[in-house]
Amino acid sequence: MLRIIAALSATLMLATVTAVAQEPAPSSHKGMAKAGGAKSDAAAISRATSAAPPDIGRHAAVMAMGADGKMKELRPGTNGWMCMLDLVGDSMCLDKTWQAWGDAWMNKKDPPKPQAVGVAYMLNGDKGASNTDPYATKRTADNQWVVSGPHIMILPTEASQLESYPTDWTKGGPWVMWKGTPYAHIMVPTKAMAK
Structure with a gap:
């Protein structure tokens, strides 16, 4: 997860394009899947968008690292979501609230107060x-x-909403990751995790 979130720093430089996006965006941890060639781009798009339900992934912008080391949009989006794939194959799809959170995390600043659940x-x-x-x-x-199995991550609108959740991921239900930090969020397993 950290490798994917780390890629957000470059991605979120495009936040004025992508994060504004309830409208289509123009085409344009340490790394993302390298972009290059229609066949590899298609594979990266498929893997990145597989992180979300099909209706979200189908319309999300997809980002990857270009051969020049700069972020490249492999596909514009129309729904405000952004999907990414890192070099080791982890994939993630983020709504606008999470995109702003990722920018804050990367720049070590307090995240903006979510106006809606992320x-x-x-x-x-x-x-x-x-x-x-x-x-x-x-x-x-x-x-x-x-090591988390399939999951959804939730950013509440109020930090106090995290208080009723444990930090123990071994019980099979939702838990708070990074409790006591500005980056605390709820992890919701969608499948039983290996212990």
Whole structure:
């Protein structure tokens, strides 16, 4: 998950195009799937959009890293969602609220107060992240590293809405990731997770 979110810094430079997007956008952790060639672009689009329900992925903008190291829009969107694929195959689709959150996370600033509940999909799961440290890049003895199966991520409109959820991901229900930080959010498994 962190690798995908890390890619948001470059992606969110396009936020004036993509985040405004309830209208079509113009075509135009560490990395995204490299863009290059119609066949590889089609494969990256397919994998990236598979992170969300088909009706969302079908109309989402899709971003990838170009051969020049700059973000490239592989496909414009028409629904305000943005889907991405990282170099190791993790995929994520974000609504506008999550896109703003990702910009804040990347720039280490407080996220804007969500005006609406934010939703992000990772229906293919992820390769892992710390449950306590938003900037951890690897497992340590005390950072509660969790590899999440398919899940949805929710940003509530009020931080107090997080209080009733546990931080324990092993119980099979929703939990709060990064509790006590400005980046806290609810993780909702869509399938039982391996322990």
